[in-house]
Amino acid sequence: MTPMSSWGRLSADSHQLLTLNDPAKIQDMICSGKHPALAHGMGRSYGDVCLNPDGVLWLTTGLDHFIGFDRYTGRLVCEAGVLLRDIQQLFIPLGWILPVTPGTQMVTVGGAIANDVHGKNHHQLGSFGDHVQRIRLLRTDGEIIECGPENKRDWFSATVGGLGLTGLIVEAEIQLLPVTGPWLDIETIPYDNLDEFFRLADGSEADWQHTVSWIDCISGSGRGIFMRGNTCDTGQRSEPKNSKRTMPFVPPVSLVNQLSLRPFNIAYYHMKKWQAGRSIAHYQSFFYPLDNLLEWNRMYGPKGFYQYQSVVPRDIGQAVVQEMLKEIARSGDGSFLAVLKTFGNRQSVGMLSFPQPGVTLALDFPNHGERTHKLFERLDAIIREAGGRIYPAKDARMPRELFEAGYPQLNEFIKYRDPGISSGLSRRLMGN
Template sequence: MTKIESWGRLSTPAHTLVTLSSVTNAPDIIANTRGPSLPYGNGRSYGDSCLNPSGTLWETRALDRLISFSSESGLLTCEPGVLLADIQRLLIPRGWTLPVTPGTQLITVGGAIANDVHGKNHHRHGSFCDHVTTLELARTDGKRLTCSKEHNTDWFAATAGGLGLTGVILSATIQLKTACGPWLTTESIPYHSLDEFFFLSDESESEWEHTVSWIDCTSQRGVRGIFMRGNPSPRRDIPEERPQKLSLPFIPPMSLVNRFSLPLFNSIYFHQQSKRTGIQIQHYKPFFYPLDSIKHWNRAYGRRGFYQYQSVVPRKHREDATAEMLNEIKRSGQGSMLAVLKTFGARQPPGLMSFPMEGVTLALDFPNRNTTTLKLFERLDAIIRAAHGRIYPAKDARMPRELFELGYPNLQKFQNFRDPGISSSLSRRLTGS
């Protein structure tokens, strides 16, 4: 067996690895695997949704072929192991781009569908599965299903955001959107209160495609952050690809993110970014994927690893709930360098288990301080529960089952579409199977 860890590096359980290298042979391999199994992409889920301790992981990265692409319509059909980075690199120079992309492009298409990932433009383009037109699914009973928003629609809705639990995706067709080139017109604006953040968010939605903010959750002088917004630029030139240079080559014995480094980093970052205000032309990579430029950045949290806590609360509770969470984090003496605050638009989610809802989402990384960190999460859970919000399973490693059931009212309906031969650490923790 092989030890596998998720991106949060909280544990390294042993798995049996089975590589799927051909969509022709994959259905037979899937049907003949014994015991609980799980499709596995690039391992970028933070918590335990991509882990199956003592069970089998079907590795899908070798299913990385682009099957067809129409330069006229922008329809791309590909296998599930294709990285979003590959799609962007190959097709932006040809005038097409993914409509929705999360904070890393180093995830697979299968993973993007399984977690129905979102980006900085939910108010404009929704989540990833809003742009998936068709997918093919292999089940452990040997059946293959073609699902779309017109055919087998219930299976499509269950698989979109279904955490890989409905079957193994063999192929997907995605509707891309036109792109002039790899550049964005961006603007950064410092803000000094939550009211100012929400004003900027609401004001920007009609004119700006992408909106997001970094927030300093350690500031003792009230709320402060950097609001960033962007639109596609008409600039067309394609710069030469540069090799990745920055890397964290070792795992430090203790977290580099701690009560000494955190306030200093956040203060320096806020003041530096405050000097870079105004309109500028920026390549899409540093705007969409700032951390992708640092290889193995997750090692910075030391041997214990880290948690990511991402929640969403409805619009009507957004001001009070966000303020309560930030105050609770400050009182705890813990915090995050990578704190992201952004809003979701009023859109019907494509999946039964899709995470976004109209409101505000706060995502933070926390070094694993064992009981101290878990006690903080319990207090944050109480705020989410009272506000009728929910936590993102793709980032989770410890959500209580009761909060999961409250946050995802379609859970029982979703359970009817689960593949009985597929299970994960997260599914066993939150559903019992």
């Protein structure tokens, strides 16, 4: 048994690890192996959706082969362990890019499908599952299911955003998007309050592909930095040098604390305000800023951290976000990494997909035990009253009743669960 943690580093639970790297042997390994088990890619989920404490993890990063690509249509077929990073690096020079990508490129294709990840362009292109054309799914009883938007759509809808619980995603076909190069035309705009944020967000949807905002969650005013961008053709430009650094150790206490939060947020806001205006940015720095600091999750110290990401309906979104920010300010806790953005008016493909029309706020919190949980309980009450939901890929402690209320298709999804697959999250929120 090997201790394994998710990105939040809240625990190090024992697992039996089974490495998958030979497609010809996978069916026998899955069917004859111990159950319950769970697919595990890069482990970038924050809570227990990627963990199976005291059970088996199928390590999928060895399933990293590209199977086929049509350079005229942009259709890519690959194994589920391929990293989004490798797709971007290989195909952007050929004129194709992933249509949707989350805040890190260190995610497998299987993980991106299982969590139906979203990016900064939901208002135009939806989430990752909107661009998946086919999934090859292996059940623990040996059944192989090919599903997609036009074929066994019920299985497709259960698997996209299905948290890895319908079977092992072995292979996928994805529609890439034409692109002229790796550069984006970016505009950075400081704002003073939530009124200004929503005016910027609503006014940017038609003409800007990507929109996102950093928000100062402890200022009390709702001020922040709004960023919007479009891919662009800049001609020949030198690629940026690799400037990746590593958080070299785990500090004895969290570096995110009441002494550091306020000066950091003040400094960050004023630095970005000084940099306001138009600029050209490489896709990696715009889409994946945190990937430049490897192992950044160590900064929260030995107790780890939580991320709390919610979405609430747009018509009450401003009032709800303001109430959440006030509650966070009263708690004395806060976040360096507070992201506010809007989702477009479109329904998700998956039964358990997180995105819904509205506004989403994501914040990281150091683990202070009971104090942190008390804050989350107060935020839960706000989300429950608003008819919102919490993102399972980021969750480590959501109450079961809030999960059931936020995901009304849960009972339909249960029919498609593979009885040989389980996770810490599924046992916590759905039972055995």
